[in-house]
Amino acid sequence: NAGVTQTPKFQVLKTGQSMTLQCAQDMNHNSMYWYRQDPGMGLRLIYYSASEGTTDKGEVPNGYNVSRLNKREFSLRLESAAPSQTSVYFCASTGQSTNTEAFFGQGTRLTVV
């Protein structure tokens, strides 16, 4: 059982380049999330999808777009990367309940130079 799978694991981009981070879960979860983690900042929510067909902004959405491709997949796109987007990105998913744990992918370490 793979759980939550993120690709790629590492990426270096030049300022202004674009890329898409992929996330897929095989737990039949309704809700999916993208977080970024910076030193000393914990995890901050970028975007989330409460259910298939819906997406909403989180705490730090500027510079990002998302697509909930289907129930399994939720992608995060950086249209024009900036050095401030250097971070570790985590995808997570949860079931259809308030009192439910989140399952995380292994993260994507992104460096923008």
Place this chain on the structure above:
Amino acid sequence: SQQGEEDPQALSIQEGENATMNCSYKTSINNLQWYRQNSGRGLVHLILIRSNEREKHSGRLRVTLDTSKKSSSLLITASRAADTASYFCATSFSGTSYGKLTFGQGTILTVHP
């Protein structure tokens, strides 16, 4: 701003000692969760305590929740070197119907053999 504030930011103890980490939050919650992150890895769920619960145990973990003080603590008893990791509290806001979480900045725990 982030919901959870954790202290201490870092904790260094000897194997066999107990480790206590604290988390405070600002608004009403459905539940509070604790996660563990080993260096360079994704987050792993440890324990969830609902807003109507005051204490919960799981193995060597003990979590308390005081909703009147908007605070929680995580106690790890008889710590082991393998417990070395970062620990995060995460809260689910009241009124949220799915698993959206807000994370604290985390506590870095180092357990010396």
